[in-house]
Amino acid sequence: MATLEEDEVEFRAGDVVRGTSDEVESIYIVKEGWLFSAVELGDGRRQILEFFVPGDVVGLHDLPYEQTSYELVTLTESTLCPFPKERLGPVFETSRAVTGLLFTFSLIDHVIMLDRLKSIGRLAAKDRIAHLMLTVRSRLCITNDELGDHFFFPIPQAEMADALGLTPVTISRSKAELQQEGLIRWQRREVELLDRAALEKRTRFDARYQNLDTSWFTTLCGGY
Amino acid sequence: MATLEEDEVEFRAGDVVRGTSDEVESIYIVKEGWLFSAVELGDGRRQILEFFVPGDVVGLHDLPYEQTSYELVTLTESTLCPFPKERLGPVFETSRAVTGLLFTFSLIDHVIMLDRLKSIGRLAAKDRIAHLMLTVRSRLCITNDELGDHFFFPIPQAEMADALGLTPVTISRSKAELQQEGLIRWQRREVELLDRAALEKRTRFDARYQNLDTSWFTTLCGGY
């Protein structure tokens, strides 16, 4: 994996790393910072697709395409390690471990996506917000075992709205209610989940980064 | 690929092929019939995640998990070719072509999923319906070059509702309007898209099965 991180590029908060319909040139590994991918609908509406945090691999699913299918924007100052597409072929040929690892990542991402689909399709506004917090927390836990229920969360309300299929006004209203009910507390760019069990129950949350069965690919991955 | 299709199992319309939280035993290749995957929310609500048609590979993204994350149900009489999980490891080791092909499929699926997220998150009811029809059509075109704008479509309104985050009532209303506007016509279990260009524009539809760039994996796939 280290070979994928040779290069390094820095971005400022709010930078567009890559627009929609750019040529697909490389994937990125997030070394530092938070980012999101989104599609614009042209009339001002926007759908945010995924949030990325340090350790994430960005842009894998663009590989089969000539042009990128969404834009990539930083939320905070970020450091990315681009890895050129044309150098991936050789990597796949020589390293089954990397192939298996990336394949596994992409499958897990897909399941996370299905959860988000459920959230947007069938949960009420407050529950969608709760579900997002839980998903982000569980992602952060991978790279930080000791993460409690209180963590850094730099996603502004406008972006939460665009990720959850809501408006900033509804986000604000619903956050206030969750706060009054003593379930979640926000302060500046931090959150605290005050009753995680209750939140997980309400949103039918599943921890997708746990209960993994690595056996299917172990021989390839060399134990991931 | 042929080795993946050795076995065959038949199901009747409405059968549950696999429930949620079953043990992950195999992936399936759809030989005949239409299916969908879904999660139940417990209070009667349900989110349909994906529809599958002949030629689709089902269950790939469950591979990294011990338990299935969604149920799999048939819409019509179906024939599936199950392929056991434990036999996949060896296949990946011996055949880069199959690995690359399945990897590519899973990446494309993911992008289709992102499109559905946009649809559910940001489009109005009528446009979500239109977007679904276009997505299904473009999928059917892969295995049938000559498919026109008139095709078999066996998805009942209750299932369309659960797929699009709407209710059957809204589906019925919106279908009627689309019909009156001369955009889409339904008759029994068939549809006709009367003005595909207009529908694609309204829904910001992208053909995700086209404009593929196979170069990145060609050496592995042997030209897919």
Add this chain to the structure above:
DNA sequence: AGTGTCACATCACATAGGTTAAACACTGGT
């Protein structure tokens, strides 16, 4: 032919969330 079932259509009414706009509260720069 009669009866049950299932999918779909339609209506009257309720509501979550959208819209618009204004006020408010931080933040960083001068």
Add this chain to the structure above:
DNA sequence: ACCAGTGTTTAACCTATGTGATGTGACACT
């Protein structure tokens, strides 16, 4: 200390979609 810029909160009002209930037609079984 002041200001501009950006994000958040609040309020009054509106509408798309949900709810619940009722009706209709097609098909299957007796």
